[in-house]
Amino acid sequence: MNMTVKTPWYAKMGAIPCHLEYPEGTMVEAVERIAQQYPDLTAYEFLGNKTSYSSLAGDIHAAAAALKACGVKPGERVTICLPNMPMAIDMFYAVNMIGAIANMIHPLSAEGEIEFYLNDSESVAAITVDMFYQKFAHIRRNTPKLRTMIVCSIKDGLKPLMKIGYQLTKGRKVAPLPKDGSYLTWKEFLKKGQGLSVEEVRVPRGKNEPAVVLYSGGTTGITKGILLSNLNFNALGAQVVAANPIYEVGDKMLSIMPMFHGFGLGVSIHTILMHGGTCILVPQFTPKTYADLLRKHKPNFIAGVPTLYEALLRVDGIDDLDLSCLKGVFSGGDSLSVELKKRFDAFLKAHGAKITVREGYGTTECVTASCLTPIDEYREGSIGIPFPDTYYKIVRVGTEEEVPYGEEGEICLAGPTVMLEYVNHPEETANTLRKHADGLTWVHTGDLGMMDSDGFVYFRQRIKRMIITSGYNVYPSQIENILDAHEYVHMSCVIGVKDPYKMQKVKAFVMLKPGVQPSDEVKKALLDYCRTRIAKYAMPYDIEFRSELPKTLVGKVAYRVLEEEEQKKEQTA
DSSP states (O other): OOGGGSOOHHHHHTSSOSOOOOOSSOHHHHHHHHHHHSTTSEEEEETTEEEEHHHHHHHHHHHHHHHHHTTOOTTOEEEEEOOSSHHHHHHHHHHHHTTOEEEEOOTTOOHHHHHHHHHHHTOSEEEEEGGGHHHHHHHGGGOTTOOEEEEEOGGGGSOHHHHHHHHHTGGGGSOOOOOSSSSEEHHHHHHTTTTOOHHHHOOOOOTTSEEEEEEEOTTTTOOEEEEEEHHHHHHHHHHHHHTOTTOOTTOEEEEOSOTTSHIIIIIIIIIHHTTTOEEEEOSOOOHHHHHHHHHHHOOSEEEEOHHHHHHHHTOSSOTTOOOTTOSEEEEOSSOOOHHHHHHHHHHHHHTTOOOOEEEEEEOGGGSSEEEEOOTTOOOTTOOBEEOTTOEEEEEOTTSOOBOOTTOOEEEEEESTTOOSEETTOHHHHHHHEEEOTTSOEEEEEEEEEEEOTTSOEEEEEESSOOEEETTEEEOHHHHHHHHHTSTTEEEEEEEEEEETTTEEEEEEEEEEOTTOOOOHHHHHHHHHHHHTTSOGGGOOSEEEEOSSOOBOTTSOBOHHHHHHHHHHHHHHO
């Protein structure tokens, strides 16, 4: 039985093609082609400042020239630790132009995490925003490969008058940077590349060569860099637009998903820029400002995690919000509950939208989405159908044996967006990327699901132990390792607790060492310790002290027992 050769539902209906042609070159070349075709169209808007495609192409070249002048060579890694802002886009494509690899990390990462990312990737250059520079400064001595440090500011992407306004308001809260020569400002950085032509700067690269590193926990929950190619991103862009024939050149995407995340970088940025759309760059937002952005910009497409849509439903004073501009609303990064979909669909209809929210599914091992609910065919609980040239199959857990339609097993997928490897983890690469008897290389996702006879896929749960909070992956073992290293802690266990807003929140259970008594002071000390080592979104909301932690028959901490206890507390509350 080989279900992967079955004619897909969408092919029968003629909705989207089964096969697409993909660009042969790099990501930056795909964007440059659009700049040549539509030079005057707006590529992105940032806090009131609009940038055309021709200007974007020039800015990318200037940044690429500066990187080359700084000595960055083809194949070397450059860490980009920025929110969604113009310099993040310029640097991402500039790194690609010179044949280097963009190492994308969360700007809210803790110091220890940044040190790991820099050393694991062996980054020779890095860029961050002024408000986060001190974290880099504190760990600089522990990152021997890092030669060049660039620091930009939000005001670097603003018009002159807005720069003044920013400096008088939010800019005043940013601590002055030391003038010690340890970094280059954005202006100083760009000056280094002046006089270099595009021909002198560009390094020819093929579609299958490495281009980007994104981070994920893979199948074991240990943070690893996922190495992705030019083809991975260009194929994704082509697939997303093919699955959305309503898309037109000039359409606007509200780009709020962060660029360190495959969903934000692959769908909300690169897909749009390689098809002549406009990205509305949002460096930070709240539910209230998100509603204001919808009102002000009237985007055609929005993409986000379920908690974003849940939060929007809670915002007051938006009865007059007109959403008739929307052509597509996409949900990913976490499961969209049937109840939340119904409520948000009703919200969209009440505000003039003629569409419903469409759920997708993907993994960072395939950049992001590889499956999406069709425009006019929704099946309750389904995450949709595979993109063109993408195959899904369900196998018995721990095997390569395909199960019948309707039976649950591990979700596996194959296609042009499949990663090259896990950086520095050949064994897990081999465990995750497996060539089956059909000759295709399949990603074993570690997720449980099923497929119906029409090819619609259904996600059930994650086989691997993982917490999803506000769309971010949190790996309990990492937090446990940090807690267990504290002098007060004998043993810890971290679980996800159901939360109506975040879907899950992080809770830690701690056994203290003999002689250390539970107290508010001890709890505060542990939480303060965690804040310097754990990203804000992954911080435990509470630490509960236990004299003993439940164990399995083989002596492992029975985290499921703790999960069940928390569920019972919620039911009786």
